[in-house]
Amino acid sequence: MSHRPSGSFRYNVQGIEEPIEGRKRLNEVQTETHTENKYKALELETPGVYELEGLEVGVTSNCNFACDYCCAYRRDDGSYIGADEVIRLISDIPTLKRVRLSAGEVTLKFEDCVQIVTYCSERGIATQLNTNGSLLSRERIRRLKRAGLSNIHLSFNFTDAQSFAAYYGMDPRVYEKVVENIRLCAEEGLETVLETLLFGPTQSNMPAISAKVHELGVRIHEIQNSIVMDHEERPGWNAVATREALVRSVSDLIAARRPDTELYFTCMDRFMERLGFKEEPGVYFSNCVDGKKQLHLHGNGDILICELCRPEVIGNVYRGADLKTIYANRPPALAEFLERLPCPAYDALFPAGE
Numbered sequence: 028m029s030h031r032p033s034g035s036f037r038y039n040v041q042g043i044e045e046p047i048e049g050r051k052r053l054n055e056v057q058t059e060t061h062t063e064n065k066y067k068a069l070e071l072e073t074p075g076v077y078e079l080e081g082l083e084v085g086v087t088s089n090c091n092f093a094c095d096y097c098c099a100y101r102r103d104d105g106s107y108i109g110a111d112e113v114i115r116l117i118s119d120i121p122t123l124k125r126v127r128l129s130a131g132e133v134t135l136k137f138e139d140c141v142q143i144v145t146y147c148s149e150r151g152i153a154t155q156l157n158t159n160g161s162l163l164s165r166e167r168i169r170r171l172k173r174a175g176l177s178n179i180h181l182s183f184n185f186t187d188a189q190s191f192a193a194y195y196g197m198d199p200r201v202y203e204k205v206v207e208n209i210r211l212c213a214e215e216g217l218e219t220v221l222e223t224l225l226f227g228p229t230q231s232n233m234p235a236i237s238a239k240v241h242e243l244g245v246r247i248h249e250i251q252n253s254i255v256m257d258h259e260e261r262p263g264w265n266a267v268a269t270r271e272a273l274v275r276s277v278s279d280l281i282a283a284r285r286p287d288t289e290l291y292f293t294c295m296d297r298f299m300e301r302l303g304f305k306e307e308p309g310v311y312f313s314n315c316v317d318g319k320k321q322l323h324l325h326g327n328g329d330i331l332i333c334e335l336c337r338p339e340v341i342g343n344v345y346r347g348a349d350l351k352t353i354y355a356n357r358p359p360a361l362a363e364f365l366e367r368l369p370c371p372a373y374d375a376l377f378p379a380g381e
């Protein structure tokens with residue numbers, strides 16, 4: 028297996044390894060910041076070895092929402108991969124440290140989610156379930172907690188029912204339900220992450236959103252930089268945050284951070300230093316693990332480099348692809364990706380030549 032040595036380097040924007048200067052390595056970060064979140068801590072590791080540590084599983088591609096920014100691969104194509112099959116696949120990957128259930132809306136297949144989380148938890152694999160939050164209930168939240176879920180991760184972009192309803196074209200009562208479920212997650216002691224997409228409709232409202240996150244009882248706020256969508260289902264979606272708005276939002280959020288709250292900024296690690304940001308206790312710029320340590324499994328067995336920004340199929344588990352050896356055998360598309368390490372988040376803010 029051609030592993031790269033693990034060491035104190037990170038990838039620069041050209042995808043070339045360079046020594047870490049301003050950024051700490053995992054053990055240093057953990058010692059200084061005491062981040063307690065097992066699932067999130069893995070994102071703070073400096074990626075140095077290409078091997079399958081994380082698997083995102085799209086239990087179902089179907090969804091009860093229809094967000095215009097949605098990155099779901101072949102959303103609503105009806106494909107589904109059940110718990111028995113998922114467990115069979117992951118039990119064969121010795122390097123696996125975390126599993127994320129996400130695609131469309133995976134809570135549409137709730138029993139499968141519980142079964143997968145239970146298995147992972149027994150094996151010491153951290154788990155996260157990504158959801159729009161509309162289909163939860165106290166009973167479901169309790170079951171996920173009992174199953175050993177490490178994190179529940181809910182999308183949260185609006186501070187009131189009217190703006191939510193206007194944006195999504197939905198009944199305002201859906202917002203009330205989501206908010207009720209968020210409060211219940213926090214109340215039931217399930218580790219809860221609220222994720223806000225930093226994009227056109229939220230870029231001027233981030234501090235208010237963060238204040239609402241706190242008011243709902245949640246202490247981990249993830250800010251996901253928005254990525255241009257230009258695939259078949261969502262051609263030309265590009266309401267991504269401008270560079271100016273991103274800098275202002277991130278600065279304002281850091282300045283207003285409450286001491287009991289952790290902020291995780293995602294899809295910003297390639298340029299955060301260039302924009303003048305630094306990690307500090309409670310403020311993290313998660314390393315991008317997609318394609319390097321994490322792959323996405325679609326319900327039809329397709330393996331993708333990254334559902335969010337590189338929905339390129341590199342094999343299919345029903346047609347001979349073996350997740351355990353995929354980094355050793357590197358299909359050409361994966362090898363090409365690892366060679367270049369492209370990043371659409373970087374390209375959107377720093378057009379070629381800048």
Ligand SMILES: C[S@@+](CC[C@H](N)C(=O)[O-])C[C@H]1O[C@@H](n2cnc3c(N)ncnc32)[C@H](O)[C@@H]1O
Nearest residue numbers: 096097098099130131132157158159182253254
């Ligand atoms: C595809 S959704 C699936 C889980 C669930 N249905 C939900 O919306 O939370 C997973 C995450 O992807 C994020 N996402 C969707 N489209 C995106 C985009 N264009 N850029 C960045 N993140 C995006 C959403 O904000 C969401 O938190």
Ligand code: SF4
Nearest residue numbers: 090092094097131159
């Ligand atoms: S972002 Fe999530 S909730 Fe929205 S359509 Fe996509 S999968 Fe569904």
Ligand code: SF4
Nearest residue numbers: 294315317336370372
């Ligand atoms: S490569 Fe993709 S997932 Fe990784 S930081 Fe860039 S946009 Fe985000």
